[in-house]
Amino acid sequence: MTRVFSGIKPTGHLTLGNYLGAMRQWATVDQHRADALFCVVDLHALTVDHDPARVRRLSRQSATLLLASGLDPDLCTLFVQSHVDEHARLSYVLECVATDGEMRRMIQYKEKAARERERGGSVRLSLLTYPVLMAADILAYGTAEVPVGDDQAQHVELARDLAVRFNHRYGQTFVVPKATLPPVAARVMNLQEPTAKMGKSDDSGPGIVYLLDEPDVVRKKIMRAVTDSGQDVVYDRESRPGVANLLEILAACSGADPEKLSGGYASYGALKKDTAEAVVELLRPVQERHRELCADSAYVEGVLRDGAEKARGMARPMVDAAYRAIGLLPPV
Numbered sequence: 001m002t003r004v005f006s007g008i009k010p011t012g013h014l015t016l017g018n019y020l021g022a023m024r025q026w027a028t029v030d031q032h033r034a035d036a037l038f039c040v041v042d043l044h045a046l047t048v049d050h051d052p053a054r055v056r057r058l059s060r061q062s063a064t065l066l067l068a069s070g071l072d073p074d075l076c077t078l079f080v081q082s083h084v085d086e087h088a089r090l091s092y093v094l095e096c097v098a099t100d101g102e103m104r105r106m107i108q109y110k111e112k113a114a115r116e117r118e119r120g121g122s123v124r125l126s127l128l129t130y131p132v133l134m135a136a137d138i139l140a141y142g143t144a145e146v147p148v149g150d151d152q153a154q155h156v157e158l159a160r161d162l163a164v165r166f167n168h169r170y171g172q173t174f175v176v177p178k179a180t181l182p183p184v185a186a187r188v189m190n191l192q193e194p195t196a197k198m199g200k201s202d203d204s205g206p207g208i209v210y211l212l213d214e215p216d217v218v219r220k221k222i223m224r225a226v227t228d229s230g231q232d233v234v235y236d237r238e239s240r241p242g243v244a245n246l247l248e249i250l251a252a253c254s255g256a257d258p259e260k261l262s263g264g265y266a267s268y269g270a271l272k273k274d275t276a277e278a279v280v281e282l283l284r285p286v287q288e289r290h291r292e293l294c295a296d297s298a299y300v301e302g303v304l305r306d307g308a309e310k311a312r313g314m315a316r317p318m319v320d321a322a323y324r325a326i327g328l329l330p331p332v
């Protein structure tokens with residue numbers, strides 16, 4: 001069975017982008033077709049200025065929302081990254097295979113480092129090396145496929161390069177993974193700034209639909225989405241990014257094609273209204289299940305404990321093999 005791994009960073013409240021770009025695919029497709037592991041990658045949340053209590057809270061909330069979105073512990077393995085030491089163990093070894101030039105070319109690094117500097121902060125070394133830790137997350141499990149939104153495709157490409165390089169230098173050890181993108185909504189854009197990704201740690205609240213937003217808040221955000229000059233509803237990402245984003249969100253909710261949908265609208269208002277209602281309906285069951293799970297924290301804890309134990313058992317042999325291959329003396 002194909003081994004699939006993917007993760008989510010507890011750097012903010014999860015968004016519609018996380019859901020449409022990743023979580024929904026994990027729950028409806030990946031866990032049914034593959035031997036799938038999903039992880040709250042909390043170590044990655046330490047790469048930018050963070051509040052420890054908030055990271056802990058968001059880690060628990062992210063795990064709960066993953067279950068609320070339909071991940072089933074009988075079908076997949078759900079765990080928290082820092083509960084499995086093998087990720088950090090392997091990351092160091094992969095740092096000895098990666099180059100600093102490769103790290104500095106990563107688009108997310110450039111964007112996030114620039115943002116930290118604009119805020120007057122310093123850039124943590126871990127922000128630079130974050131893609132190596134992500135490669136370790138993937139390679140530790142012999143992962144063949146990594147379902148992600150397209151903002152993460154470059155990082156998966158790096159994991160491929162490191163696997164190939166390691167295997168070439170030190171002998172066949174890692175499976176070479178590839179990214180798989182969802183058919184629609186691979187990149188949901190910010191409603192207020194439709195040329196930028198809807199990112200959970202961005203400051204622009206009104207441009208981001210959070211999974212736990214109340215229905216009226218969702219409606220308000222979508223009705224106030226920035227649209228483009230012009231009146232007619234056409235699907236063109238380049239010249240009409242605001243309208244294209246709404247059409248793609250509606251298409252992702254309804255299973256329709258964004259181009260075809262555009263023909264059915266004479267005004268932006270009607271498109272916004274339908275999109276808002278579609279998103280409210282999409283989120284309703286997730287929010288209901290989330291409420292139920294919040295009342296049963298012992299269940300969520302049990303899932304994470306069992307998940308970590310299972311994940312450890314899978315990762316340890318692979319990481320031990322990598323340690324031996326690269327020249328480290330096995331413990332006696």
Ligand code: AQP
Binds near residue numbers: 008019022148187
């Ligand atoms: N806007 C998006 N559209 C489609 N997919 C998205 N993903 C994130 N934002 C969008 C996908 O969600 C998964 C988990 O993302 P992550 O937690 O690893 O963080 P990220 O990719 O860096 O996304 P965020 O939400 O923007 O976090 P911050 O703001 O902290 O950087 C991934 O599969 C991602 O592709």
